[in-house]
Amino acid sequence: MSFITADKVAELTGFSNATAFLAARSRLEDDNDFPLPMPTCLRPLKWRADAVKAWVELQGRAAVTTPAPTGSNVVMLEMARSV
Numbered sequence: 001m002s003f004i005t006a007d008k009v010a011e012l013t014g015f016s017n018a019t020a021f022l023a024a025r026s027r028l029e030d031d032n033d034f035p036l037p038m039p040t041c042l043r044p045l046k047w048r049a050d051a052v053k054a055w056v057e058l059q060g061r062a063a064v065t066t067p068a069p070t071g072s073n074v075v076m077l078e079m080a081r082s083v
Contacts, residue, residue, distance in 0.1 A: 003038060003046040012056055014081050024080040032059075032077065 006018035015021040028034035035051035059077055 002049045004049045004052065005044045005046055008049075009047055009052055012052055013077070016081075020081070028077075028080055032080075 004012075006022055010016070010018045010021035013021060015024070025034070029036060033055070035047055035055055037045040037047050040046070
């Protein structure tokens with residue numbers, strides 16, 4: 001099992017940098033079931049790489065299998081990226 005920092009999470013999810021991802025993080029967790037970071041008191045925050053990759057893959061499948069309606073996770077991910 002490998003762990004990744006916010007820089008790598010930002011890269012995998014399409015955010016321009018870790019700061020942009022971290023700004024959208026709680027919204028993604030609350031509204032889109034984004035994986036939570038590993039429970040630790042140490043910094044930097046770390047996420048399970050397999051959980052983040054699975055979440056990204058799930059978002060991509062939604063866009064391919066059905067047209068993206070206004071309220072879909074794909075649209076919300078795009079909105080979060082633009083913040």
